[in-house]
Amino acid sequence: MKSAPLIRIGICGLGTVGQGVWRHLTRVRGDxxxxxxxxxxxxxxxxxxxxxxxxxxxxxxxxxxxALEVATDPNIDIVCELIGGTTVARDVTLAALxxxxxxxxxxKALICGHGAEIFAMARKHGGHFLFEASVxxxxxxxxALREGLVANRFPLIYGILNGTCNYILTQMEEQxxxxxxxxxxxxxxxYAEADESLDVxxxxxxxxxxxxxxxxxxxxVKPSQMIVEGIDRITPADFKHAAALGYGIKLxxxxxxxxxxxxxxxxxxxxxLPESHVVAKVSGVFNAxxxxxxxxxxxxxxxxxxxxxxxxxxxxSDLVDAVSLLKNDRRAxxxxxxxxxxxxxxxxxxxxxxxxxxxxxxxxxxxxxxPGVLARIAAAMAAQKVSIxxxxxxxxxxxxxASLVLTTHVSDxxxxxxxxxxxxxxxxxxxxxxxxxxxxxxx
Ligand code: HSE
Numbered sequence: 223m224k225s226a227p228l229i230r231i232g233i234c235g236l237g238t239v240g241q242g243v244w245r246h247l248t249r250v251r252g253d254x255x256x257x258x259x260x261x262x263x264x265x266x267x268x269x270x271x272x273x274x275x276x277x278x279x280x281x282x283x284x285x286x287x288x289a290l291e292v293a294t295d296p297n298i299d300i301v302c303e304l305i306g307g308t309t310v311a312r313d314v315t316l317a318a319l320x321x322x323x324x325x326x327x328x329x330k331a332l333i334c335g336h337g338a339e340i341f342a343m344a345r346k347h348g349g350h351f352l353f354e355a356s357v358x359x360x361x362x363x364x365x366a367l368r369e370g371l372v373a374n375r376f377p378l379i380y381g382i383l384n385g386t387c388n389y390i391l392t393q394m395e396e397q398x399x400x401x402x403x404x405x406x407x408x409x410x411x412x413y414a415e416a417d418e419s420l421d422v423x424x425x426x427x428x429x430x431x432x433x434x435x436x437x438x439x440x441x442x443v444k445p446s447q448m449i450v451e452g453i454d455r456i457t458p459a460d461f462k463h464a465a466a467l468g469y470g471i472k473l474x475x476x477x478x479x480x481x482x483x484x485x486x487x488x489x490x491x492x493x494x495l496p497e498s499h500v501v502a503k504v505s506g507v508f509n510a511x512x513x514x515x516x517x518x519x520x521x522x523x524x525x526x527x528x529x530x531x532x533x534x535x536x537x538x539s540d541l542v543d544a545v546s547l548l549k550n551d552r553r554a555x556x557x558x559x560x561x562x563x564x565x566x567x568x569x570x571x572x573x574x575x576x577x578x579x580x581x582x583x584x585x586x587x588x589x590x591x592x593p594g595v596l597a598r599i600a601a602a603m604a605a606q607k608v609s610i611x612x613x614x615x616x617x618x619x620x621x622x623x624a625s626l627v628l629t630t631h632v633s634d635x636x637x638x639x640x641x642x643x644x645x646x647x648x649x650x651x652x653x654x655x656x657x658x659x660x661x662x663x664x665x
Contacts, residue, residue: 226255229545230265232292234314235305236276238412239328239355240267242534243302244278250538258545268292268305293318300544302537303327306416308335315340319349324544328355328533330429331420337433338442350547352540357430358383358509360532361525362539366513367437374515376438379477380663381511382504383430385528386413386421387453387473391492392505395461395470401454413507413528423452424473424490431475434511435488439479441571449489449576449635455656456492460586463614463627467584469494470502474661481516485574493661494584512663577636582611582660584629590650591617591624599626599651602644606637623652629660 231247233240244264247254251262267280268289286292293301293314301318303325305311311332318325320343327333333340333356344351354364358381367376382388386408393404405422408414413421420426428445435443453473464471474493479486495502500522504510509527514520526532589595596613603610609631618625630638638657645651 226259226261227549228261228263229300229548230263230298231300231302231541232265232295232298233267233302233304234289234292234311235303236267236269236278237304237306238530239533239537240302240304241276241278242530243304243537244280246531246534247538247541248278254538254542254545258542258549260545260549262545265298266292266295289314290317293323294321296321298323299548300324300326300541302541303329303332304537305329306331308332312336312340315351316343319343319351320347322347322349324350324352324547326352326355326537326540326544328353328537330356330426330433333436334429334432334445337436350544352543353433354540355533355536357433358511358523359385359525359527359529360535361509361511361523361527362536363434363511363513363523364437365539366521366523367434371513371515371518371521374517375479375481376477376513376515377479377481378514378663379434379438379511380474380661381501381523382472382509383434383475383511383527384421384424384427384473385507385509385526386415386418387424387427388505388509388527389413389507390422391453391456391471391473394456394458396505398458400458401456408507411507412530421452422454424450425452427473427475427490428488431477431488431490434475435477435486438477439486439571441486441573443486443488443573447488447573447576449491449579451491453492456658459625460656460658463586464494464584465497466614467494467612467629468497469584469660470497470499471495471658472502472504474501476661479571480574483574484571485578486571487574487576487579489576489579491659493659495661495663499661499663577639578634580632580634582630582632582662583608583638584627584658584660586656586658587626587628587645588618588652589624589626590652591622592650595624595650596626598648599628599645602648603628603630603641605644606633606641608633608637608641 614627
């Protein structure tokens with residue numbers, strides 16, 4: 223192997239994922255070298271604090287606190303950006319691509335916010351940007367969309383894209399555990415983002431949905447152009463109400479394109495799914511992505527969506543593609559050039575007005591338990607032509623209050639938004655209602 227070309231890898235950010243990549247790459251390096259016909263060297267890494275204890279050992283001479291030094295080091299061929307965030311990570315990514323390197327990233331927030339700029343930089347300087355680890359952890363969903371399903375158009379992609387939220391929802395449902403205790407556990411297990419509001423408020427899922435929407439539809443959708451709602455208002459009682467109606471609750475991303483009107487919509491929200499639906503049974507840190515292709519039909523991908531090992535697996539898969547690119551392997555080149563090659567836009571794909579999105583709804587209200595309340599609520603809904611499908615009422619603390627759970631027939635976001643505004647004005651409604659969507663995904 224001495225005569226085999228030497229490929230040098232730099233890792234920017236030796237946090238949970240960076241240390242996992244280092245550890246697993248050290249373990250599988252010999253095998254990969256044989257299969258790829260190259261020598262791989264874990265050349266350098268950047269960290270924030272040189273003295274912080276780490277699970278991987280590396281010579282002090284390989285460590286620096288300057289991520290840009292690694293990104294622009296002329297001896298380094300592949301840069302793994304595992305810093306997170308969108309400031310230093312953006313500088314590092316653009317600097318490395320500006321040097322024509324291959325950059326591997328797990329950073330969905332960065333791609334969502336700066337993807338167009340990053341891909342343009344890669345095109346301009348002949349670099350490549352690979353991002354399998356950015357969506358759904360260990361599930362090779364990026365490869366599935368752009369390679370395995372390349373013959374398809376995608377009318378519907380939906381799924382669980384945030385392991386932290388799925389872990390929290392599962393624990394709340396199965397253990398009747400309080401939200402804050404479960405969130406603490408998810409952080410300890412290394413699932414949550416440094417800023418956990420990204421997870422629980424739905425933004426991390428929105429970033430990942432933006433990446434999938436771009437891959438599937440060549441259209442950048444900003445979170446501000448999506449419905450984005452998190453899980454922080456869901457209570458154990460909602461799981462009980464949902465179960466009584468035959469549903470589980472999952473935080474889903476839904477990317478829908480109507481090819482007749484060519485309208486695309488992207489939304490992220492807690493969703494009631496029929497208990498029998500396979501995605502409703504996906505629990506813990508697992509993610510699930512259902513992809514409806516117009517040629518292949520529906521395919522479903524389930525796997526660990528967060529955590530050191532799952533994410534490292536995806537980064538190392540990109541490393542193998544990166545080596546193929548550096549060796550000018552035609553197959554890998556075809557794989558990567560969709561993003562790094564000339565800008566491509568889906569002709570005629572435009573965003574649907576959010577108010578047009580249609581589904582059935584679940585509405586939980588805390589109301590005064592007195593005569594006429596149900597009639598006033600029904601009237602507020604009828605005024606927006608929202609038709610009630612079912613009502614469950616139960617007593618609630620303090621005495622004189624009641625919990626009302628209503629489901630609706632199919633309505634739309636505009637009508638439901640107007641209904642919520644009307645309900646908020648009623649004196650008998652004691653706190654802001656909780657609105658959840660019901661997912662009717664016929665596969
Ligand atoms: N915080 C993310 C999650 C990590 O829980 O899914 C993986 O992207």
